[in-house]
Amino acid sequence: MRLIFLGAPGAGKGTQAVYLCEKYAIPQISTGDMLRKAVKEGTELGRQAKAIMESGGLVSDDIIIGLMRERLAQPDCGRGYILDGFPRTLAQAAGLDAMLGKDGIQRVLLFDVPETVILTRLTSRRTCSQCGKIFNMISNPPPADLVCPDCGGRFIQRDDDSEATVLNRLRVYEEKTAPLKGYYEKQNKLAILRGDAPLDRIHREMDDLVAPLVQ
Numbered sequence: 001m002r003l004i005f006l007g008a009p010g011a012g013k014g015t016q017a018v019y020l021c022e023k024y025a026i027p028q029i030s031t032g033d034m035l036r037k038a039v040k041e042g043t044e045l046g047r048q049a050k051a052i053m054e055s056g057g058l059v060s061d062d063i064i065i066g067l068m069r070e071r072l073a074q075p076d077c078g079r080g081y082i083l084d085g086f087p088r089t090l091a092q093a094a095g096l097d098a099m100l101g102k103d104g105i106q107r108v109l110l111f112d113v114p115e116t117v118i119l120t121r122l123t124s125r126r127t128c129s130q131c132g133k134i135f136n137m138i139s140n141p142p143p144a145d146l147v148c149p150d151c152g153g154r155f156i157q158r159d160d161d162s163e164a165t166v167l168n169r170l171r172v173y174e175e176k177t178a179p180l181k182g183y184y185e186k187q188n189k190l191a192i193l194r195g196d197a198p199l200d201r202i203h204r205e206m207d208d209l210v211a212p213l214v215q
Contacts, residue, residue, distance in 0.1 A: 001026060001080035001213045002104070004087070006180060007111035008173045009166065010118035010125075011195045012202075016111065017082045019203055020210065027076050030084040031064055033132070034071070054159045056168035064088075065095040072099075088177045093184075106213050108184040109206065111195030115170060122166045126155040 001024055005013040017028040035053060038046030045067070049059045068086055071077070083105075087093040097104055124137040126146070130153025135142035142148075146155040159165065184190040191209050193202060 001210060002100075002106050003080070003082045003210065003213075004105050004108040004184075005082055005084045005111065006108060006177070006184075007195055008113065008115075008118055008177075009169045010122040011111040011113045013084045013111055016109075016195075016202060016206065017084050020082060020206060024080065024210075024214070026080040026082065028082045028084055029068070029071055029077075029086070031059075031067065031086045031088075032084075034067060035059060036132075054165070056160060056165045056172055061089060061091045061095065064092060065099070068096070069099055087180065088173075090179055090183055093180055105189060107191065107209060108180075108189045109209065110181060110190060110192045112192055113195035117196050118170065119163065119166055122161050123157075123163050125157070125161050127158050127161075128153040129156050130154075 003020070005017055007013050014028070014030065017030075020026070021028045035046070035049045039050045039053065040046070045063065048063070052059055064086060068083075072081070083096075087096050120138065121136065124139075126135050126137060126142050127133070128148040128151065131148060131151040133148055133150055135155060142155045147153070148155060160169065181190060193205050195202070
């Protein structure tokens, strides 16, 4: 099962990926998580990406494609995977197709959510500075002392979750990533789901779409 999850920042791609990953024992591969890890560890890639990520921009296609090639070669991807946040540009999509060849992506799920909902979701999000656990100040508040119950880290608002940065990220998404909708429509791989629908409805729709892919 080789899937891509598309959608604006805050559309719920990560949340929905967890459901399928647990059900089918496949990894969720998030370029955002990999890049944030590199930033935290202070690697060369992390230093290059830090300023770009904090401003809401996109890291270069060459860096991302190289990072993805290494990740997909790891053993845990043998049963399949969900790509979350990649590809983000038409050039990345073409690079992914060239990389995978005949064993390409089987289905692309686009989670469509109104911009007002996304803005509220992201600016209300709080993330553990140590383990990355996420809470939401509105729908799922963190502990009152803002201390993570799993690792003891502090909950913070990430720089890329500030209102100004979120708005910029949405503009970048519309400019660079939204054209992927047409790209995958032409390949007859695209399915659109309402990302602000009740979770049980989203899960049922995903199951209907991916069950035929299981071998």
